[in-house]
Amino acid sequence: MMNKMKIVVAVDSFKGCVSSVELGEVIADAIQDIFPKAKIVKIPVADGGEGWVDALQPVLGGERITCLVHGPLRNQVRASYxxxxxxxxxVIEMAAASGISLMQIQEGNVMRSTTFGTGELIVDALNRGCEKICLGIGGSATNDAGIGMLQALGFHFRDKEGQEIKDGGAHLKEIADIDDSMANPLLLSCKIEVATDVRNQLYGKYEAAYMFARQKGATDEQIALLDDGLRHLANEIRKKYGVDLQDCPGSGAAGGLGGSCHLFLHAPLLSGISMLKRILHFDETIRDADLIITGEGKIDAQTEQGKLIEGILESAEKYNVPVVAITGNCAEQSEAMKKNPLLAIFSIHDAPVSLEQAMNAGYACCHVRQTIHSVMKLISFGRKTCS
Amino acid sequence: MMNKMKIVVAVDSFKGCVSSVELGEVIADAIQDIFPKAKIVKIPVADGGEGWVDALQPVLGGERITCLVHGPLRNQVRASYxxxxxxxxxVIEMAAASGISLMQIQEGNVMRSTTFGTGELIVDALNRGCEKICLGIGGSATNDAGIGMLQALGFHFRDKEGQEIKDGGAHLKEIADIDDSMANPLLLSCKIEVATDVRNQLYGKYEAAYMFARQKGATDEQIALLDDGLRHLANEIRKKYGVDLQDCPGSGAAGGLGGSCHLFLHAPLLSGISMLKRILHFDETIRDADLIITGEGKIDAQTEQGKLIEGILESAEKYNVPVVAITGNCAEQSEAMKKNPLLAIFSIHDAPVSLEQAMNAGYACCHVRQTIHSVMKLISFGRKTCS
Structure with missing residues (x-):
């Protein structure tokens, strides 16, 4: 009988509720209640959004730099990378400067929110002699197609009167002139990679505005305006650069920030979980594991949610390691997840609950603990039936 | 390695949603998907409410008698025992003739609903020469203190004018005269036992009307009227018989039907799950089991819900058999359940859902199956870690 199980805990944050690091602690504790001798390896994971820096820094080392930058509504924000x-x-996450948790979700705010602060973080890094940036985009409060970020980096977007356009997606359709002549020259010596698990295009019924602006507080009418703005920008770019951003999967990530990174910063748009797995040597860590515990707040077949778990399942399958997933919501699993050999998937709810109740951090941690206890007791029971 | 596990499936109905028998089938199938060689023993269980006859008849044998009786609102109902x-x-269940699923839950209905049909079933049995009745009370649509049942059995309850009072709890306070002189004489040669897991008293803030009339559609005002009626009846009984029904735990069961059974039918009020376990030889069946799977629609620390699982846990503990419980709602577990060595308890929900969604039979069966699959895969995984 094997005495020491190796269990890898790689759970994404429950967004807007509990961080990946906190969940890792709770789960490790709960495992140890039942299997005190188990070897537990905690790997905070993230898909490019909130928690991206927390996930990479433990492995990459280095220090945390904190800057005062402009938040989504030009409010003062302390953001670190x-x-x-x-x-x-x-390693920068746009959510630190321009994330949805920094802005009240109310009608109209997403029309004027800007990625300027994300640009400021990049400028700070460039000024330190930065040669490589891993930029996680996700959890954005914005739909400005990254114009704010580009402005902070010296790009200009002017209207018919030659005036710099104002902040936010509401003004994209006024862009008449794109001027990259004063772009920050330090960009030339810096290689940027973008991490995102969103493959949406810039405009259209299933793309950036229509898929994501509602959760940032936009009304139906506002969503249509934002979509128009993105389409207008794509046309202006096509005229000036001969490039069709619509052809680039992921250009719609983070309210169009993906497209700007791709074109203006020459950044490849890479899968967040794949990049993370590579940097963390994830496959090497799990190949001799007995079990992986993963999860995220919501698993969704349509949006970026669920992609992280798919990435983890892909590695697990390669080395034949069983996976248990826990989540707040797995009603809509993707086909990939259904095909993958998940040992078990549980929602943490013990009753019909409202989304509001479910998003309480105390509730979530307590129910994650209970669920992991049950899972571990079942495994323990299985072991006993052999003896 | 033990090749054949014996798994006992003893799940109560998910009330108003899926029967105990159906759930047993779904769970047995799901177990066999993962452990094709497991020996599965399905035991439908019930606490005295809906499913009481289904649970006992497979063991006691006999035939099913169907009668046309008066439903809760004097509508025609086909009820069987x-x-x-x-x-x-x-073996009679009051829910078959006077159950909540036979009446629309809307304002006022519980004020005039009657247990008359339950009395008619008893009369039918008496006319066959019945010497013993196991009467399950639970899932009632009524708050008439069993007056309807007694009327069907020849008792009379008259108002100040000497008129028989009308149906329902609304009229209890008009009772001025109780006349048992014309009670069905066959009652004398019949021993009646009542199964209930409710220990509530007749009247008061935590008793029959206040605890249960709301789910039968009563408003705050109506609940107060029903409670007054029950108190008035208790006073009349005290005057005539010198008996205080309020001293009898369970007198408030099924809208006061418990009290009437106790006093007028000389029936002991017994724990439903205990009576069932005795008749089914439950302990003998589980003593060599490897695992018990139990559950019910809702587990509640306050009401009768959860008592069935407590009863099963009690037996399981005696023989050291681990238990997995599944439910639609285990947010409020009783202290007894928390102390008992439950291996695992899972709600079947995969996301925040409304009660309405949760009560859909298709949803429930599908999610029960998924949950049992996950449970069995975890046990199977545990077994593999030993080899």
Missing amino acids: AWIEDTKTA | AWIEDTKTA
Whole structure:
């Protein structure tokens, strides 16, 4: 009988509720209540959104730099990123400066929210001599197609009168002139990679505005305006650069920030979970594991949610490691998840609950603990039936 | 390695949603998907309410008698009970004739609903020469203190003018005269036992009307009237018989039907699950089991719900058999359940859902199956870690 199980805990944050690191603690504790001798390896994971820096820094090392930047509505925000001096690398998450948790979700706010602060973080890193940036985009409060970020980096977007356009997706359709002549020259010596698990295009009924602006507080009418703005920008870009951003999967990520990164920062748009797995040497960590516990707040077949778990399942399948997933909502699993050999998937709810109740951090942690207890007791029972 | 597990499936109905028998089928199928060689023993269980006859008849045998009786609102209802000729025994559930699923839950209905039909079933059994009745009370549409049942059995309850009072709890306070002189004489040669897991008293803030009339559609005002009626009846009974029904735990069961059974039918009020376990030889069935799967629609620390699972846990503990419970709602577990060594308890929900969604039979069966699959896969995984 095997005495020491190796269990890898790699759970995404329950967004807007509990962080990946906190969930890892709760789960490890709960495992140890039942299997005190188990070897537990906690790996905070993230898909490019909130928690991206927390997930990478433990492995990459370096220090945390905190900057005062402009938040989504030009409010003052303290945002931090990871800086690894040795390799001149910065790990930045846009959510730290321009994230949805920094803005009240109310009608109209997403019309004028800007990614300017994300640009400021990049400028700070460039000024330190940064040669490589891993930029996680996700959890955005914005739908400005990254114009704010580009403005902070010296790009100009002017209207017919030659005036710089105002902040936010509401003004995209006024863009008449794109001027990259004063772009920050430090960008030339810096390689940027973007992490996102969104493959949406810039405009259209299933793309950036229509899929994501509602959760940022836009009304139906506002969503249509934002979509028009993105379409207008794509046309202007096509005229000036001969490039069709609509052809780029992921250009609609983070309210169109993906497209700007791709075109103006020459950044490849990569899968967040794949990038993370590579940097963390995830496959090497799990190959001799007996069990992986993963999960995220919501698993959804349509949006970026669920992609992280798919990535983890892909690795688990390669090395034949069983996976238990816990989540607040797995009603809509993707086909990939259904095909993958998930050992078990549980929602943490013990009753019909409202979304509001379910999003309470105390509720979530308590129910995650209970669920993991039950899971571990069942495994323990299975072991006993052999003896 | 033990090749054949014996798994006992003893799940109560998910009330108003799926029967105990159906759930047993779904669960047995799901177990066999993962453990094709497991020996599965399905035991439908019930606490005295809906499913009481279904639970007992497979063991007691006999035939099913169907009668046309008066439903809760004097509508025509086909109700059946089990009749075992050999032992002159009838198994009757009041829910078949006077149950909540036979009445629309809307304002006022509980004020005039009657247990008359339950009395008619008893009369039918008496006319067959019945010597013993196991009467399950639970799931009632009524708050008439069993007056309807007694009227069907020849008792009279008259107002100040000497008129028989009308149906329902609304009229209890008009009772001025109780006349048992014309009670059905066959009652004398019949022993009646009542199964209930409710220990509430007749009247008061935590008793029959206040605890249960709301779910039968009563408003705050109506609940107060019903409670007054029950108190008035108790006073009249005290005057005439010198008996205080309020001293009898369970007198408030099924809208006061418990009290009437106790006093007028000389029936002991017994724990439904205990009576069932005795008749089914439950302990003998589980003593060599490897696992018990139990559950019910809702587990509640306050009401009768959860008592069935407590009863099963009690037996399981005696023989050291682990238990997995599944439910639609285990947010409020009783202290007894928390102390008992439950291996695992899972709600079947995969997301925040409304009660309405949760009460859909298709949803429930599908999610029960998924949950049992996950449970069995975890046990199977545990077994594999030993080899």
